[in-house]
Amino acid sequence: MRFPAAISFAAALTAWCATFAWTPLTRESWRYLSSVLALAVVVAVVGALLRWRRAPWIVAALVQLVVGVGALGVAIAGSPVPGPALWEEMRRAGSDAATYLAPVPSGDGVGIHPILIVCGWGVVVLTDLLVGSGRRAPWAGLPILAALSAPVGLTDDAPAWWVFLGVAAGYLLLLFLAEQERLAGWGRTFAGPEEPARLSESVRVTTLGIASGAVALAVVAPLAIPTLDLEVFDVGRGTGSGEEIRLRNPMVDLRRDLSRGEDVPLLRIVTDDPQPHHLRISALTRFNGEEWSSGDRSVPRSNLPDGEMPPLAGVDSSIARTSYRYDVAVTDDFRSRWLPTQAPISGIEAPGDWRFDETTMDFIAGEDDLDTAGMRYVMTGVRFDAEDVRARLTDGSEDSDAGTPAPSAELTQLPPSLDPYVRQLAREVTGSASDDFERAAVLQRWFRSDGGFTYSDEAIDANLQIGTDQLVAFLRDDKEGRIGYCEQFAAAMAVMARSLDIPARVAVGFLAATRIGVNTWEYSAHDLHAWVELYFPGAGWVLFDPTPGGNRGRVPSRLVPSYTRTSTPIGSPSDPAAPSASPAPAPQRPTPAPSASPRPVPSTADSAGSGQDRDSGPAPALLAALLGSALLVVGALTPRGFRRRRRAARLHAGTDAAWEELADTCVDLGHPWPRERSPRETARTISTWLPDGSTPARAALGTLVAEVERARYANAHPADVRAVADAVTVISDELSDSATAGARRRAIWLPRSLLARRRADD
Amino acid sequence: MxxxxxxxxxxxxxxxxxxxxxxxxxxxxxxxxxxxxxxxxxxxxxxxxxxxxxxxxxxxxxxxxxxxxxxxxxxxxxxxxxxxxxxxxxxLLPSDVTGVSVFNQVTREFEFRPGGIxxxxxxxxxxxxxxxxxxxxxxxxxxxxxxxxxxxxxxxxxxxxxxxxxxxxxxxxxxxxxxxxxxxxxxxxxxxxxxxxxxxxxxxxxxxxxxxxxxxxxxxxxxxxxxxxxxxxVHVSPAVQQYVVALVGATRRSPELMLGASPRASLHLLRAAKAKAAIDGRDFVLPDDIQQLVRPVLEHRLIVGVEATVSGRGAASVLDSLVATIPVPDVASHQSAPATSRHRA
Structure with missing residues (x-):
């Protein structure tokens, strides 16, 4: 009766390990942990004694209950007799549990540890009864699982991985012990002394296989399912995912969301757009010297997103355009008072009181409690033909059939406090450009590549102010300057554009979606971005993105509208010889560059080095899933492949190697190969494993034994390698054919010889 | 056998x-x-x-x-x-076995009359x-x-x-x-x-x-x-020599035996094994030859201890258990044997 005691203690310890999952519920978790450990020992001792006396489970349950109540009294109230003190403690703990949020403070007169102690004891007793008296070790997983998962509902926190690992190991140990006991109870005493050892070895090997398989699955399966959040073995992300993304003041929230470590999926889009990008949430039109803000908006009740939108402001009808339909689903994590929409937009149907501002075409919640969480809506975005835009903007003609007049003066307004350095710099940079559009394009290129700017996530700071002083510092070409992130780039370019009398506004939204399905794309928190829209008569509001691309940057050039690129050199006042008015668009004509082909995931070259995992979405999860599956497959194939290679190598490596190979084949098939016996004795044993009719195999065995004997004991005998290999193959095949299907499978996938060999070598 | x-x-x-x-x-x-x-x-x-x-x-x-x-x-x-x-x-007298010198009256010399041996x-x-x-x-x-x-x-x-x-x-x-x-x-x-x-x-x-x-x-x-x-x-490989020494040595160490086998016993065992191999048409000795000859060659030389006698075990069963437990030299020991073979050379 050795096992019952071991099982009782294993059960109690495993259950106690599971109660580690409750540590987030209370501040001083040692209070309940120590008590539950003491109770677990009591339960295990009592349980082992009961099993030893072979008490029926109902008696065992009653005894455990009586002993448990006494022990609980001591642990909680200090008296083995349950009295008013115990009752009072429990009542107080109950009211504390109702009063405080987890983690509940703990102390001598406060805390929920009495409840936890009682619950812990309950888990231990249930486990013990199931495993010990009930002899249903697998069922013990239920109370243990309950203990593990209870805090998830209360705190949203999954138990730490080491708790899971400890409990899993304990549970597997329980299963192993129980299985061993069950098999030992089958009365194999008639067998020789080797029999039980072999039995437990096979059990051990099988258990090891199941255990490693189960643990590997537990680790890998969540990775393989992209929609599930990986919580148990969460590496490299922030803690928990409970926080929502709230967007009220777009700029401030943008900073906050970008600076958080965690990348949460926010929008899912089904569209025919080959690469959705620059999904705008809001346009900021006012710069007051301190910050960019949305300015005053007039949003009449009639401006509802219920179909066709007003014609695009300032866009010449000669420009060819393509429409894409976007079917948007917002996750619950994204709560925005602004509705993310493509710009320009030609139609939208969204539920709720969303109202658009005709000048900016962004959508604002009309009711106080309205936000985007969980919303679904459909919109049609417009993308212009690049060559038409380019042609329209560079032909210099002012006449336009676009209905809307030039935008209001506010869009070129700059605070008087602005340092003249900014204006001067803008003129210097765009000095060689012939018209406004060229100037804007040169400006963009200056920010993106020529100006020596560096993109850096480290610049993101939720408390960052982007006022005039900060802008000047950002633009200065010194050690501290010219390093920043998208918002600084956008604000700086907008200010500089305005200083050149180009109407400018800052757009806040999402940069580029990540493909997660054929036509399905996802924007996540790290995709949040800021860019610039400049107004040109005839082309309307044109998107510019000054944030650098390249290896160290963020915005790959394929996401920048091609017509905004230019070859006009960066000018300077001292360089009047700069190429004249001809903007020479041809060489820069954005023929669909190789990088412009739609790709499911933005190239790593574009996003590498930016520190954060911005374009993440499902890509890392997919990668991890692939990696996990690959690991699983490799793990499953390794023993088999190793064994096969070893077999191939040994079959033709001489008589002794071939003999070893036959030994391993027998071990793989579950036959106890007699070690350190003479070849003939061994062959006699092998022949008992061969079916009666297999004459060829017996003949082969005779040949093989003769060769082995000659190789080992005769004087200089040349080995007949081929005959030996053939003989081993014949015998192995016959042995394999006569083995059970299970033994064959084990021999292929979990060759025991790999383990046994190591033991023999030790 | x-x-x-x-x-x-x-x-x-x-x-x-x-x-x-x-x-x-x-x-x-x-x-x-x-x-x-x-x-x-x-x-x-x-x-x-x-x-x-x-x-x-x-x-x-x-x-x-x-x-x-x-x-x-x-x-x-x-x-x-x-x-x-x-x-x-x-x-029977010793001289009946070996022979005796008898005085020949005719030649007046002692002449040897061979005994039965x-x-x-x-x-x-x-x-x-x-x-x-x-x-x-x-x-x-x-x-x-x-x-x-x-x-x-x-x-x-x-x-x-x-x-x-x-x-x-x-x-x-x-x-x-x-x-x-x-x-x-x-x-x-x-x-x-x-x-x-x-x-x-x-x-x-x-x-x-x-x-x-x-x-x-x-x-x-x-x-x-x-x-x-x-x-x-008939060839005797170092591995087989090692095996003979291991077996004979085991009889000397066995707590169940008062008297183990002598070095002469090792020699006899090996010689007998060579003969056995030759009779089987083999020009080399197998451990199996040794195993089969252990009982006839060693049993009569051993004196079983009191404990084994009391528990009814004779020299034969002690030998059987020794043969079953002493490892037969396989590849590994065979390869480590060159020292022995050098010694022989």
Whole structure:
């Protein structure tokens, strides 16, 4: 009766390990942990004694209950007799549990540890009864699982991985012990002394296989399912995912969301757009010297997103355009008072009181409690033909059939406090450009590549102010300057554009979606971005993105509208010889560059080095899933492949190697190969494993034994390698054919010889 | 022992050399001859042949009437050589065995009259009925194959083999054979009662005529000498030497044995194994040869301790358990053996 005691203690310890999952519920978790450990020992001792006396489970349950109540009294109230003190403690703990949020403070007169102690004891007793008296070790997983998962509902926190690992190991140990006991109870005493050892070895090997398989699955399966959040073995992300993304003041929230470590999926889009990008949430039109803000908006009740939108402001009808339909689903994590929409937009149907501002075409919640969480809506975005835009903007003609007049003066307004350095710099940079559009394009290129700017996530700071002083510092070409992130780039370019009398506004939204399905794309928190829209008569509001691309940057050039690129050199006042008015668009004509082909995931070259995992979405999860599956497959194939290679190598490596190979084949098939016996004795044993009719195999065995004997004991005998290999193959095949299907499978996938060999070598 | 050259159904014998073929043919003839008299006891016959070819001496121990003398006589008669039979009795004198110098009245010189030991095959019947003094007279002859009488040494012709029979020690009127003398016998075998069929056949053939009288010699001393030379060419690998030493050493260390086997026992064991291998048509010794010869070669040399005796274990069962536990040298030890082989070279 050795096992019952071991099982009782294993059960109690495993259950106690599971109660580690409750540590987030209370501040001083040692209070309940120590008590539950003491109770677990009591339960295990009592349980082992009961099993030893072979008490029926109902008696065992009653005894455990009586002993448990006494022990609980001591642990909680200090008296083995349950009295008013115990009752009072429990009542107080109950009211504390109702009063405080987890983690509940703990102390001598406060805390929920009495409840936890009682619950812990309950888990231990249930486990013990199931495993010990009930002899249903697998069922013990239920109370243990309950203990593990209870805090998830209360705190949203999954138990730490080491708790899971400890409990899993304990549970597997329980299963192993129980299985061993069950098999030992089958009365194999008639067998020789080797029999039980072999039995437990096979059990051990099988258990090891199941255990490693189960643990590997537990680790890998969540990775393989992209929609599930990986919580148990969460590496490299922030803690928990409970926080929502709230967007009220777009700029401030943008900073906050970008600076958080965690990348949460926010929008899912089904569209025919080959690469959705620059999904705008809001346009900021006012710069007051301190910050960019949305300015005053007039949003009449009639401006509802219920179909066709007003014609695009300032866009010449000669420009060819393509429409894409976007079917948007917002996750619950994204709560925005602004509705993310493509710009320009030609139609939208969204539920709720969303109202658009005709000048900016962004959508604002009309009711106080309205936000985007969980919303679904459909919109049609417009993308212009690049060559038409380019042609329209560079032909210099002012006449336009676009209905809307030039935008209001506010869009070129700059605070008087602005340092003249900014204006001067803008003129210097765009000095060689012939018209406004060229100037804007040169400006963009200056920010993106020529100006020596560096993109850096480290610049993101939720408390960052982007006022005039900060802008000047950002633009200065010194050690501290010219390093920043998208918002600084956008604000700086907008200010500089305005200083050149180009109407400018800052757009806040999402940069580029990540493909997660054929036509399905996802924007996540790290995709949040800021860019610039400049107004040109005839082309309307044109998107510019000054944030650098390249290896160290963020915005790959394929996401920048091609017509905004230019070859006009960066000018300077001292360089009047700069190429004249001809903007020479041809060489820069954005023929669909190789990088412009739609790709499911933005190239790593574009996003590498930016520190954060911005374009993440499902890509890392997919990668991890692939990696996990690959690991699983490799793990499953390794023993088999190793064994096969070893077999191939040994079959033709001489008589002794071939003999070893036959030994391993027998071990793989579950036959106890007699070690350190003479070849003939061994062959006699092998022949008992061969079916009666297999004459060829017996003949082969005779040949093989003769060769082995000659190789080992005769004087200089040349080995007949081929005959030996053939003989081993014949015998192995016959042995394999006569083995059970299970033994064959084990021999292929979990060759025991790999383990046994190591033991023999030790 | 398995008498037909294959062990457990695995006839691993392949293309023996011409010498070995001769050997197996001659041995087969002797075997057939002997088995005409001793029916259904191939193991005992093989043991006798092994001892003959290994130049040892054979001790046949069994209760009276099972054919001890028959075996020794039939073996002796199968070989065309000199055969002497000495019936050991309590009053037998050492000089009866070795010979005596007698004064010749005519030549007026002492002349040596050879005793019973001067023959190729000496059958010593009921050896343990003689006095210890006479028994020890056999010692020098058996070990050194020579007789010294009156300071003159007479060499014995090869082949020289003593086949002694004895009744179990418990029988009346017997002296226990001294350890020193037991050790000089290469092997001891018991014949045992015949199986039913063999006994019926014996009744049929032995009642009318004495088959022993009809036996013809199938070989001669010269051929046996040649066979003995062939046996000496059988190869013994270092692994097998190691195995012999391990087994014999184990008898010395075993707590169940008061007296283990001597180095002479190792030598006998290996020589017997060579003969056995040659009889099986093999030119190298297998651990299996050793295993099969352990009991006949070692058993009579051991003295079992009190504890084993009390628990009913004889030397045979102790040996069996040793054979079952001592590892047979396999590849690894074989490869680590070059030290030994260098030593031999």
């Amino acid at each position: 398995d008498g037909n050259g294959s062990i457990g159904g695995f006839d691993a014998t392949a293309a023996p050399s011409a010498d070995l073929e001769t050997l197996t043919r001659v041995v087969g003839r002797i075997r057939t001859n002997v088995e005409r008299v001793i029916e259904g006891k191939p193991d005992v016959v093989t043991a006798a042949l092994v001892v003959l070819l290994a130049e040892g001496h054979l001790l046949i121990e069994d209760v009276p009437g099972v054919g001890k003398t028959m075996l020794s006589k039939s073996l002796a008669r199968s070989i065309d050589c000199s055969v002497r039979r000495i019936q050991f009795t309590p009053d 001067f023959a190729n095959v000496v059958v010593g019947d009921e050896i343990n009925r003689a006095s210890p003094k006479t028994q020890s007279a056999l010692l020098e002859c058996m070990e050194e194959r020579q007789v010294t009488v009156d300071a003159t040494t007479y060499h014995l012709d090869a082949p020289f083999m003593v086949i002694a029979t004895q009744n179990p020690v418990e029988m009346e009127g017997t002296y226990s054979l001294p350890e020193a003398q037991r050790d000089r016998f290469m092997a001891r075998v018991s014949i045992g009662y015949p199986v039913e069929a063999a006994e019926i056949a014996m009744l049929a053939s032995h009642t009318d005529a004495e088959p022993l009288d009809e036996l013809e010699a199938v070989t001669d001393a010269a051929e046996i000498r040649k066979l003995i030379d062939i046996v000496s060419t």
